[in-house]
Every structure is written in structure tokens, then in C-alpha cells.
Amino acid sequence: xxxxxxxSHNYGILDKEYGKFLATRTPEEDGPxxxxxxxxxxxxxxxxxxxxVGHEISGREADxxxxxxxxxxxxxATIVFAGDVTSNNVGDEDWDRIAIVRxxxxxxxxxMQSRKDFGDKHVHKAAGMLRTTLVCCRPEDVSLDSRNRxxxxxxxxVAMIVRxxxxxxxxxxxxxxxxxxxxxxxxxxxxRKWDTVQFVPVNSDAEVxxxxxxxxxLKPGESYVMGIQVVLDSITTA
Numbered sequence: 001x002x003x004x005x006x007x008s009h010n011y012g013i014l015d016k017e018y019g020k021f022l023a024t025r026t027p028e029e030d031g032p033x034x035x036x037x038x039x040x041x042x043x044x045x046x047x048x049x050x051x052x053v054g055h056e057i058s059g060r061e062a063d064x065x066x067x068x069x070x071x072x073x074x075x076x077a078t079i080v081f082a083g084d085v086t087s088n089n090v091g092d093e094d095w096d097r098i099a100i101v102r103x104x105x106x107x108x109x110x111x112m113q114s115r116k117d118f119g120d121k122h123v124h125k126a127a128g129m130l131r132t133t134l135v136c137c138r139p140e141d142v143s144l145d146s147r148n149r150x151x152x153x154x155x156x157x158v159a160m161i162v163r164x165x166x167x168x169x170x171x172x173x174x175x176x177x178x179x180x181x182x183x184x185x186x187x188x189x190x191x192r193k194w195d196t197v198q199f200v201p202v203n204s205d206a207e208v209x210x211x212x213x214x215x216x217x218l219k220p221g222e223s224y225v226m227g228i229q230v231v232l233d234s235i236t237t238a
Contacts, residue, residue, distance in 0.1 A: 009122075011129035011188075018185035022106040022136070030105045032145045034080070034181060036197050038133040038162070038224070039063065039097045045127040060096065062128025066121050075112055076104040078149050081235045083158070087205040087227035089212035092220045093131070098160060098228050100235065102145070106136075134188035135162065137181035137197055140172060144179075150234035158230050159208045161198040161215070163223040171196045174215070179236050201236045202227070 022033075041059030057065075069079060081100035088094040103109045112118050139145070161178070165171045172180040178198040186193045202208055208227035212218070218225065230236075 009126040011132045023110040025106050033103050033106045034137045035101045036135040037099045038095050040130045041096050042130045047127040059128035062124045066124035075108050078102045082232040083228040083230035085226050086229045089225040090218050091224035135183050135194045136185045137183050140180040147234045150232045157202050158228045159200040159202050159211050160226045165195045199236050
């Protein structure tokens with residue numbers, strides 16, 4: 001019998017065409033890719049009747065049990081950014097947590113989905129996650145590709161801007177000091193395709209709100225502006 005897991009979930013729509021693109025890159029076409037995870041949890045984790053938890057836990061607790069860091073280490077991937085969302089300023093939905101994983105190759109991300117150890121952990125993600133958007137990106141500053149794994153840091157705030165835009169260059173120059181990513185595809189979500197993801201270190205959620213107010217051209221449904229209390233970060237820190 002095959003050991004390949006069947007990953008069932010209800011937290012998003014898979015872009016199969018883009019998944020095929022990721023899986024079929026030649027070594028010459030492939031390379032590092034950043035998977036930007038926007039996460040919203042169930043208040044209570046939705047395990048199936050044969051689930052592995054014998055008592056009620058929150059969706060966030062289920063996601064903590066999912067934590068695939070050990071598997072990521074095995075395949076040469078690195079969590080380069082993680083934090084809790086503390087303010088949702090622009091957007092039709094709110095989010096709870098953000099995490100970014102840098103994979104050495106696009107193909108390694110696809111191959112991870114068929115690992116048994118990943119499948120064993122994924123049951124917790126499927127139970128905990130109400131919805132997720134997974135934007136696959138490349139950084140404007142390619143030196144990020146060789147930046148070391150972050151160490152835990154004192155809690156601080158970073159503003160995150162995700163948008164749809166026909167003009168990425170203009171989007172990236174609209175926010176001075178931002179760390180900019182171009183979206184290559186949106187592998188998981190609600191069907192919307194996102195174009196840019198940007199990060200700006202700030203001092204407080206009040207500064208995030210000020211930044212959101214200054215970007216008056218951003219529209220709900222086409223944009224998100226969030227404040228994140230960061231615990232891991234090699235995106236905005238050297």
C-alpha cells in the first residue's frame with residue numbers, strides 16, 4: 001500500500017495549474033521560493049471523529065501541534081518570519097498569524113506534500129485552520145536567499161501589506177523602506193491572485209494604522225494591511 005498521504009482539508013482552494021508549474025521546474029528554472037502563509041483559525045479545532053486529540057482544543061493550539069519545523073529542516077527549508085497578527089487595518093477578512101517559509105526549490109515544496117511524516121502532522125493543520133492564503137514569492141532583494149535562519153527576538157511590530165495591483169513597480173516604490181516581494185502565484189486561497197507582499201518595521205500598531213490611512217488608494221477585497229507582533233524575522237532584520 002502506498003505511503004503517500006491524502007491531504008484532505010477545507011481551508012482553501014488549491015491552484016492546480018500553479019501547483020503543476022511548481023512541480024515541473026527543471027533545475028535550471030528552479031530555485032528558492034518564499035511561501036507567505038496568512039492564517040485564520042477555528043475558535044475550536046475541527047477534528048474528525050477518528051482524530052488524534054481526545055479533548056477540545058483551539059484552532060491555534062492545533063496549528064501549534066502541526067508545526068512542521070522538524071520536517072522543514074530535513075528538506076532544507078527555513079522559517080524566516082513568524083508572528084501573531086495584532087491589528088487588521090485594511091481587508092475584507094481578518095487574520096490571526098503570519099509565517100513565511102523559504103524553500104530551497106519550488107519542487108521541494110511540492111515533494112513535501114507526499115511525505116508520510118508531513119501527512120501525519122497535517123491532520124492538525126486541517127483541524128485548526130478556518131482559512132488560509134499561501135502566496136508564493138520572490139524577494140526584490142535576492143540577498144535574502146542567503147540570509148541565515150533567524151533567532152528568536154524581542155517582540156516588535158512589523159506592518160504587512162498584501163495587494164493586487166497591475167503595476168508592481170509602483171506598488172514597491174509607494175512605501176519607502178519596505179521589504180518587497182513579488183508574487184509568482186497563489187497556490188492556496190479563495191481564488192484571488194495576489195501580486196505583491198511588503199513589510200515595514202514600525203514601533204506600534206498605531207503606526208500601522210497611520211500607514212494604512214496614508215495608503216488611501218488601497219481597497220478592501222484587493223488589499224490587506226496588518227500589524228504583526230513578530231517572534232522570528234530574517235526578512236526585515238539583517
